[in-house]
Amino acid sequence: MKKTMFLCVLSIFLLIGCSEVAFNPNEEPAGSQSNYDMKLSMDNNGLFSADVSIDILNVSNEKWDELKLYFIPNMFTSENSPYLNTPSKVEIESVKIENQDASYSLEKDTINIPLKTSVSPNESVSFQMKYHFTLPTDGVRFEKIDSNYHLAQWYPMVPTYQKGWNKQDYTSEGESYHTTFSNFNLTVDIPKEYTLVTTSDEDRLLSVSNNTFRIEKVKEIFVALLKDPQVIQKKSDNVNIRVFGTGESEEFLDEVSETAVESFHYFENIIGPYPHKQLDIILDGLGMEYPGVVTAGSLKGRSVTNERIKEMVIHEIAHQWFYGMVSNDPYTDGWLDEGFAEFATSLFLMPNEKELGYIDLSNKLEPLPSNLPLHKYLNGTQSNYIYGQSRSNLAKIFNQHGGKQTAEDFLSRYFTLYKYKEVDTEEFVRFMKFYLEIKDDSLFESWLALENTKNE
Numbered sequence: 001m002k003k004t005m006f007l008c009v010l011s012i013f014l015l016i017g018c019s020e021v022a023f024n025p026n027e028e029p030a031g032s033q034s035n036y037d038m039k040l041s042m043d044n045n046g047l048f049s050a051d052v053s054i055d056i057l058n059v060s061n062e063k064w065d066e067l068k069l070y071f072i073p074n075m076f077t078s079e080n081s082p083y084l085n086t087p088s089k090v091e092i093e094s095v096k097i098e099n100q101d102a103s104y105s106l107e108k109d110t111i112n113i114p115l116k117t118s119v120s121p122n123e124s125v126s127f128q129m130k131y132h133f134t135l136p137t138d139g140v141r142f143e144k145i146d147s148n149y150h151l152a153q154w155y156p157m158v159p160t161y162q163k164g165w166n167k168q169d170y171t172s173e174g175e176s177y178h179t180t181f182s183n184f185n186l187t188v189d190i191p192k193e194y195t196l197v198t199t200s201d202e203d204r205l206l207s208v209s210n211n212t213f214r215i216e217k218v219k220e221i222f223v224a225l226l227k228d229p230q231v232i233q234k235k236s237d238n239v240n241i242r243v244f245g246t247g248e249s250e251e252f253l254d255e256v257s258e259t260a261v262e263s264f265h266y267f268e269n270i271i272g273p274y275p276h277k278q279l280d281i282i283l284d285g286l287g288m289e290y291p292g293v294v295t296a297g298s299l300k301g302r303s304v305t306n307e308r309i310k311e312m313v314i315h316e317i318a319h320q321w322f323y324g325m326v327s328n329d330p331y332t333d334g335w336l337d338e339g340f341a342e343f344a345t346s347l348f349l350m351p352n353e354k355e356l357g358y359i360d361l362s363n364k365l366e367p368l369p370s371n372l373p374l375h376k377y378l379n380g381t382q383s384n385y386i387y388g389q390s391r392s393n394l395a396k397i398f399n400q401h402g403g404k405q406t407a408e409d410f411l412s413r414y415f416t417l418y419k420y421k422e423v424d425t426e427e428f429v430r431f432m433k434f435y436l437e438i439k440d441d442s443l444f445e446s447w448l449a450l451e452n453t454k455n456e
């Protein structure tokens with residue numbers, strides 16, 4: 001094709017493209033951008049040592065005079081969790097800025113470091129920390145379960161910087177930490193008898209003592225060390241889906257594996273492509289999502305049914321899109337990933353001909369919006385609003401606007417527009433009103449606090 005003709009065709013394409021995309025997504029800028037270099041080792045007695053180095057680029061428009069990082073392992077020490085039978089031990093060996101010893105404070109899950117030299121926009125700062133720790137037996141996601149080790153949020157994590165460091169106090173009710181897409185080099189050195197399961201899609205079943213991974217564009221890194229796990233591997237398209245059990249029946253593992261493959265395939269089809277080559281499902285611990293890995297409870301000694309665990313698996317897999325790629329602050333807008341994981345799960349489970357299930361919760365719950373910051377809910381009540389009320393109201397909206405097919409098309413469009421971006425409630429409502437041609441806020445006001453009502 002001649003160049004002029006090519007340009008002509010190209011400009012026609014662009015014109016068509018522009019007239020179709022009359023909607024411009026606005027993202028919430030992350031303000032910080034991090035590259036992590038992490039070494040993690042465990043000895044035969046369950047003592048972990050970590051050496052973490054982070055290059056943090058200031059992509060905000062403010063000058064930084066201090067750094068604030070999450071350090072969640074510290075929440076499980078006897079000082080911060082006196083009720084634990086076996087709390088974690090945490091010992092920090094060194095904290096450095098630009099390879100020089102730095103003064104710092106550690107309070108609860110916050111590391112605070114005043115900077116001797118401030119960091120201007122577009123400049124970066126390097127942070128190093130060496131520390132040692134053991135895992136508690138009754139922690140939350142950071143715990144030893146029988147002879148297996150689950151390491152979630154085990155390293156110093158860089159918050160987003162949005163009008164200051166966006167670092168909230170830790171709470172085990174909901175997720176109080178918010179990080180943005182980052183790159184990681186991870187080296188893990190563990191005793192040979194453990195199977196390593198991580199966010200990386202290159203961990204193999206055969207354990208080698210030294211494992212080095214490069215993982216790009218993920219919000220966090222999860223690591224599990226499993227002793228003699230059961231495993232089933234199946235392919236969905238080109239993705240390897242592994243299910244790890246720690247004492248389940250073969251039959252149940254098979255069922256879970258089938259559910260995982262079917263729901264994964266459905267989500268890839270209706271929402272968009274999954275970014276990794278592998279997805280791991282560990283049947284143990286609390287139901288939880290991490291990039292490339294999910295945990296989803298076990299039948300062992302728990303009063304939970306097969307069906308409940310399978311639903312949990314579907315929900316956590318849906319998070320690979322809503323959390324894993326479309327980001328939101330789980331402290332202030334947790335419903336955007338929880339409500340959507342619930343909603344996508346219900347789409348997968350529903351028969352085609354049926355209406356999306358709407359449950360009127362207004363008589364059962366104190367009326368509160370689904371997008372309050374976590375500390376504004378009474379303990380133990382937030383999931384009613386963040387999961388249930390939001391899912392139900394999404395169903396109600398789609399029942400009035402095209403049903404299941406429109407809901408599926410919407411998820412795909414929403415994902416394509418906001419992939420690797422951060423969304424908040426206002427932006428979501430702006431997009432939904434545009435997409436479904438909704439004229440006012442009346443479908444949202446009963447369950448979301450919108451900007452004009454939020455600060456009352």
Ligand SMILES: [Zn+2]
Pocket residue numbers: 289315316319337338341
């Ligand atoms: Zn969830």
